[in-house]
Amino acid sequence: MTVPRQRGLTEQAADAAIDTACRMLRLPSIRNEFPDIADRAVKDQMTYRGFQAELLMAECDDRARRRSERRIKAAGFPREKSLRTFDFDANPNIDPASIHTLASCEWIKKSQPLCLIGDSGTGKSHMLIALGTEAAMKGYRVRYTLATKLVNELVEAADEKQLNKTIARYGRVDLLCIDELGYMELDRHGAELLFQVLTEREEKNSVAIASNESFGGWTKTFTDPRLCAAIVDRLTFNGTIIETGTDSYRLASTRARAEAPATAG
Numbered sequence: 001m002t003v004p005r006q007r008g009l010t011e012q013a014a015d016a017a018i019d020t021a022c023r024m025l026r027l028p029s030i031r032n033e034f035p036d037i038a039d040r041a042v043k044d045q046m047t048y049r050g051f052q053a054e055l056l057m058a059e060c061d062d063r064a065r066r067r068s069e070r071r072i073k074a075a076g077f078p079r080e081k082s083l084r085t086f087d088f089d090a091n092p093n094i095d096p097a098s099i100h101t102l103a104s105c106e107w108i109k110k111s112q113p114l115c116l117i118g119d120s121g122t123g124k125s126h127m128l129i130a131l132g133t134e135a136a137m138k139g140y141r142v143r144y145t146l147a148t149k150l151v152n153e154l155v156e157a158a159d160e161k162q163l164n165k166t167i168a169r170y171g172r173v174d175l176l177c178i179d180e181l182g183y184m185e186l187d188r189h190g191a192e193l194l195f196q197v198l199t200e201r202e203e204k205n206s207v208a209i210a211s212n213e214s215f216g217g218w219t220k221t222f223t224d225p226r227l228c229a230a231i232v233d234r235l236t237f238n239g240t241i242i243e244t245g246t247d248s249y250r251l252a253s254t255r256a257r258a259e260a261p262a263t264a265g
Contacts, residue, residue: 029062030055071136075177076144081129091123093245099127102240103134107206108175113239114208117215121248124210125179131208132177140174147181147194147209154193163193171200175208182213182221191222191231198234209235 009017015035022031037058041051083103088096107114114131116124129144136142145153150170157166170176176197186194201207213220215232222228 027059029059033058067139068137071139071142072133075132075136075142077129077132078144079129080133081126082133083130086123086126086130091245091247093118093243094123094127098240098242099131102131105135105138105140107240108135108140110238111201111204111206113206113235113237115235115239115241116208116210116244117241118212118244119246119248120212122244122246124212124244127242127244128177128179128208128210132175135175141172142175142177143170143173144177144179147178147186148184150178150197151186151190151194154197155190158193163196167197167200170197171205173205175206176201178207178209180212181209182211182218184221185223186221188224188227191224191227195227195231195234198231202234202237207235 018034019031022028022034034055037051037054040046041054046054083099086099088094088099102114116127118124132142132144154163154166157163198207211218215236218232219225219228222231
């Protein structure tokens with residue numbers, strides 16, 4: 001199919017030709033935004049070059065946005081969290097400057113690990129998801145998973161003789177976010193499989209974890225002391241450790257809301 005090129009097209013014919021051409025060339029953003037940009041170009045007396053730049057930038061911006069949305073969806077985050085919505089005032093243990101430095105994703109570029117350690121309700125998962133989202137928006141391939149879910153998947157893959165394929169799949173992403181590490185004890189087999197994933201990624205791609213246990217308490221999760229030490233080594237070498245503390249700001253927030261009516265009265 002070809003679009004006839006004629007001089008002296010009417011406005012309606014020109015609009016129809018542009019619509020057809022955009023469909024053929026798969027330029028949905030230009031197709032949708034052309035009327036508004038064209039009207040603005042007339043009003044602002046843009047040059048032809050300026051008008052064309054506006055059209056192309058609109059298409060590029062929209063494609064970048066859609067790519068980000070696809071990467072965020074592919075990451076498998078359980079809910080939407082952002083740094084913008086995190087209440088740093090509620091948890092003084094977390095330094096905003098350090099978190100915003102992490103949001104630049106240089107640590108991912110350098111394949112370094114990140115550990116978020118603290119009690120429940122201190123913002124670990126929020127930080128993990130928010131930083132993972134920042135990475136996805138900057139073009140990195142991200143995957144989020146719960147520690148127990150990952151181990152169960154690895155055990156099933158081993159039983160089905162698909163372990164190497166599964167480990168390779170987790171090894172390819174730029175950032176692997178493992179949440180709730182330390183909540184449940186892992187048997188030796190499960191711990192060894194998790195260790196294989198960490199070894200596959202060591203100094204090649206980043207791992208970020210959130211745990212409610214300090215490293216000294218990880219022997220409850222990884223009962224073999226040598227294996228536990230090796231896993232801690234993989235997750236801390238050249239890495240960043242953020243301690244979110246022991247005071248649940250979620251609980252404090254709930255209490256504050258419950259007490260507010262009484263105070264007002």
